[in-house]
Amino acid sequence: MSRVTETLPSGVELFDVHHLRLAEGEAPALPPEHVAARDRVWDAAVRANPTLFDGPVVACAKFRWEDPHTLFLRWAPVTYRHYALRRVPGAVALPSLFVNAVQPTDDGRVLVVRMSPSTAAPGRWQLAGGSVEPPGGGEVLDEAALRGQAARELVEETGVDVKPHELRLWTVTRGENGSVGLTYLAPARPEVELRERFASVVAAELAEGREPELDELALVRSLDQLADLAGPHVDYLEPIIRRYAQAPLQPGA
Secondary structure (H helix, E strand, O other): OOOEEEEOOOOOEEEOOOEEEEEEOOOOOOOHHHHHHHHHHHHHHHHHOOOOOOOEEEEEEEEEEEEOOEEEEEEEEEEHHHHHHHHOOOOOOOOEEEEEEEOEEOOOOEEEEEEOOOOOOOOOEEOEEEEOOOOOOOOOOOHHHHHHHHHHHHHHHHOOOOOHHHOEEEEEEEOHHHOEEEEEEOOOEOHHHHHHHHHHHHHHHHHOOOOOOEEEEEEEOOHHHHHOOOOOEOOOHHHHHHHHHHOOOOOOO
16 A cells, blocks of 8 residues: 655655554564674774764664555664665665654744764755654653654754644655655744754854754755755755645644
8 A cells, every 4th residue: 555645756755644653573683794794884984983873773674554544664673783784785774764853934944954074974954853762661662752752853953842742743754775754843933043042052062062963054945945055965855845835834833
C-alpha cells in the first residue's frame, strides 16, 4: 500500500500521515568482515573529524502502511557507527530515522539553520532537528515521545521553547539512503524572537568554549530564497519549503 503524496526530481518522497505506530525490532546480524570494514570506515572518519560521537540512535527497520492514514515504523537501536556500512561494498545499512521542525514566522517564512564547520555536514542548511534516540529504561517510543524529541531539538538548537503538545506531525519524508524524517509544525513566532533566541544559544556555546553545532539562521519563504543561501542543503529541505510555500497558513499554525 503506497501513500506517496509527492515524489520530487531529487527522489525525496513526501507522505501525508495522520498517525504513527511504532514497535521495536533488531538490526540485521552482520558477517564479521562487514563489522571489521564498518569499524575501519568509522575509525577513519573519527580521525578526520574527532568531534564525531558514536552515540545511541534509532534506525528504521520497516516502513509500511497499516491503513490510509497510519504509518507503521519498526525501529532498531543502533549507534552512529552503523551508518558507516553505507560505505562498505556489499553491506546494507538500515535507513536513519530523524525528527525535525518547521518553525514559521508570523509572516509566513520558515526558519532554517546552517551546520558549523566542525560538524559532519559543514555548511549544510537544514531544519532544526536530529536523529531519533532510543527510549530510556521503562519508557516507550511512541508519538508522544517523538513530539518530545522534536521539541527538545528545537529548543537545544534554536532556543525556541515549544511544548510537545503544540507540535503536530505535518509530513513524513523519505530521501537519501531511505532515511525517514518526521517533520512537525510548530506555532508561528515573531522574527525578532527567533533571532534573539538563536543568538542566545550561540552565545552560550561560545561562552563555554565550544563551537556551536549551528552557526547561522535564515528565514525563507520560497525556493528562490533557499537557492540564494550559500552552501549545500539537506535533500528534504527543498520539498519542505515548496510545500509550505504552497499552503503557508496551516490549521493550528
